[in-house]
Amino acid sequence: MxxxxxxxxxxxxxxxxxxxxxxxxxxxxxxxxxxxxxxxxxxxxxxxxxxxxxxxxxxxxxxxxxRPGGRRPAVHRRPAFAAAYEELVRALVTPGERGLFGPALHRLAELAGQDGTLSAFLASGQAHRILERVWRAPGSETAAGQPLVRDVLVAGDLLEQLLRPLSxxxxxxxxxxxxxxxxxxxxxxxxxxxxxxxxxxxxxxxxxxxxxxxxxxxxxxxxxxxxxxxxxxxxxxxxxxxxxxxxxxxxxxxxxxxxxxxxxxxxxxxxxxxIRVVHEATAGAGRAAAGPEPERPTLVWAGALEPGRDPELMLHAFARVHADLPRARLRMYGEEAAPGYLAHCRAIAERLGIAPAVDFASRPPATADAWAAGSVVVFSALSQRSPRPLADAMLSGRAVVATDVGVAGEVLGPAGLLVPPRSPQALAAACGALLADDERRARLGLAGRLRAQERFALEPEAAAFREIYLELVSRWPAFPVGTRQPFARPAEYWMAGAAAAPAEEDPAGGAPADPLPAVPRVGPAEALAQARR
Structure with missing residues (x-):
């Protein structure tokens, strides 16, 4: 297909x-x-x-x-464009008119397909006047403030760009x-x-x-x-x-x-x-596991240095781990995403007395290199929307500890340790327990790698979409009502001379009657293309 x-x-x-x-x-x-x-x-x-x-x-x-160049709609067509655009704007700003959104999109698409002038109309003064009038009309949502003229111009330009796919x-x-x-x-x-x-x-x-x-x-x-x-x-x-x-x-x-x-x-x-959940395949699902662990017990943290990743929690938790295990080291991979945040993290490490044991490294050439540099991988984020970083760490074969937010519990399952967010005591206890137990650390690392290979390899994802495609096409109507049907005319119709033969007279008198007036005459190539669809 x-x-x-x-x-x-x-x-x-x-x-x-x-x-x-x-x-x-x-x-x-x-x-x-x-x-x-x-x-x-x-x-x-x-x-x-x-x-x-x-x-x-x-x-x-x-x-x-x-905006791409092009002429505006002809004068007699502008009212149709204006009516469709007004419906769209009303759907955006009037609570009781939300149902107009879909029909307005389809009408604008139909108009754009007829003469290709939609973008030029949306950038015109007429469209801006419609937007301003409807936006400021009684009943419109203005909780964010009354729109100014510059707001109308900016919003009109952005809507024109967003609606370009209709053309x-x-x-x-x-x-x-x-x-x-x-x-x-x-x-x-x-x-x-x-x-x-x-x-x-x-x-x-x-x-x-x-x-x-x-x-x-x-x-x-x-x-x-x-x-x-x-x-x-x-x-x-x-x-x-x-x-x-x-x-x-x-x-x-x-x-x-x-x-x-x-x-x-x-x-x-x-x-x-x-809805069917299909886990996104990870490109590194087939790579080999990381090599031997470093000689000194090492925690690895990777992510952008910004408050949402909560590197401060990692530093406070490591201070507790370092107090119980002075040989432990912490490597933090990531670039500064908030101005001055790297200096802030360094100051925290100095204040906690762990600066000599913490290495602030930049982004590694490959994430696999970061995971291989540690004994345990730690995620301390306040939110975790994407499963890819967790799955990538699990594929390294290292044990993973993560805060129980977002997709962390779904991805790790029983193959990792979950701790409450913003709890340095719980995070330190989980990291310390794994660093002190070589067998448990190796067992969780292997279990995590097998779980990631099972869920985030390309083969399960491809199999899921193969099934979805076939099931969808098999149960969806191939030729909706109103479209041209294949094989609507007998084979004799396409024979040379048959199409040119005199048509039957209308019984009531008048123009010849087409036996299938609702079906336009199409060539064999087009009929074959329709049949393939």
């Missing part, structure tokens, strides 16, 4: 996709044909050169940056069109889901949504420090919130990367019956 992979990225991501998640999946499922549809950062033409291994083609659409040249049934795909696979969510929503609306193509970390959650985190005023942030977050809800509602299957993400999807309105 033909699978359309839809994701965000840049040109360099497309070039590296053979080593990325999309490329690994395509190489693992060689029985299917994969085409990558990439929403890029702009500043370039269509992807050039041969597609990466595993992908039959790569198609790019710039969605960020300068993508991919909505047809040709060899490169989404209408010819058996299914779409959206990776990451957000704007990448827009082409899948349009393809489902126009052609009935089902789509799968894979999220390795929730797109909506990351948007909420990112907009806390975005360089916009609060009204603009509130409007954009409303767009992502409604887009996520519409995507969850329309997706045939949702495949979060962890049970932790599944809980968040359910809280955001996803149907639990359509």
């Amino acid at each position: 033909r699978v359309a992979l839809l994701t965000e990225g840049t040109r360099s991501v497309a070039q590296r996709s053979a080593g990325g998640w999309c490329g690994r999946l395509a190489c693992a499922l060689t029985e299917h044909e994969f085409q990558l549809y990439l929403l890029g950062a702009g500043g370039g033409a269509e992807y050039a050169g041969p597609p990466p291994r595993g992908l039959s083609a790569v198609h790019e659409l710039p969605i960020w940056g300068r 993508a040249p991919w909505y047809d049934a040709g060899p490169t069109g989404l209408g010819a795909a058996d299914l779409c696979h959206v990776v990451g969510g957000g704007p990448a889901a827009l082409p899948a929503l349009v393809a489902k609306h126009l052609y009935g193509v089902p789509f799968v949504l894979t999220e390795h970390g929730l797109h909506l959650r990351e948007q909420y985190r990112g907009y806390r420090t975005a360089p916009y005023r609060w009204p603009v942030r509130a409007l954009l977050l409303a767009f992502f919130r409604l887009l996520t809800a519409e995507t969850y509602r329309q997706a045939a299957v949702l495949t979060p990367g962890s049970g932790y993400d599944r809980q968040w999807q359910e809280r955001c309105g996803a149907d639990p019956a359509r």
Whole structure:
């Protein structure tokens, strides 16, 4: 079957996709044909050169940056654009109009497909006046503050960029069109889901949504420090919130990367019956285990030096371990993510009297080198959204201790030690117990490695998606109502002369009657393409 992979990225991501998640999946499922549809950062033409291994083609659409050139809609078509855009804005700012979001998206996509002038309209003064009028109308949400004129201009420009996928040249049934795909696979969510929503609306193509970390959650985190005023942030977050809800509602299957993400999807309105957890494969699942442990008992901590990773907890816990085991050492790998935080951590180590035993190292060439430098790997974060760092550490064969937050309990299970967050006593006790017991440390390290290989190797992930693809296509209607049906005319119709033969007269008198007037005449090649779909 033909699978359309839809994701965000840049040109360099497309070039590296053979080593990325999309490329690994395509190489693992060689029985299917994969085409990558990439929403890029702009500043370039269509992807050039041969597609990466595993992908039959790569198609790019710039969605960020300068608006592509083009004319505005004709005068007689502007009212239709204005009405659809007003419905979309009302859905964003009026609590009782949320249901207009999906239909407004589809209407804008239909209008964009007719003349390709959507981006020019959204950047016009008419669109800005609509946004300002609806945004300031009575009943609109203004808890973040009344929008100023500059807010209208900034928000209008950002909405134009977010809605560019509706104008993508991919909505047809040709060899490169989404209408010819058996299914779409959206990776990451957000704007990448827009082409899948349009393809489902126009052609009935089902789509799968894979999220390795929730797109909506990351948007909420990112907009806390975005360089916009609060009204603009509130409007954009409303767009992502409604887009996520519409995507969850329309997706045939949702495949979060962890049970932790599944809980968040359910809280955001996803149907639990359509959610299947598929653990993201780790690229290093096949690598060998780390070599012998260092001669001196060593704790390894790796992560960004910032408050969320809580390196302070690690330092206070190590002070207790060092008091009981003076030979112990601590290696902290990571780059400074908050200004002055490295100096802050060094000052804490000095104050606790453990500075000579603590080594603040920069990021290692490979994470496997960091894990191999220690006897025990420690994660002290206040939140753990991604299972990849934990799984990567487990694959090294080292025993792992982690705070019981996010996905930690799900990933480690019985193959590691979990402690409460912000508890130096509990973390010190777990680390000290493992450093003092060689047999237990080796047993947990081996158990963790086997658990990670079982859950986070490429083969289980590929098998899960192979089953999802086949099940989805087998139970989804291949030709939705309203689309052209294959083999709707008898074979004699396509014979030379048969098509040119006089048609039967309408019994009531008048124009000749087509025996199948609802089915347009298509050529054999197009009929064959439809049958393949």
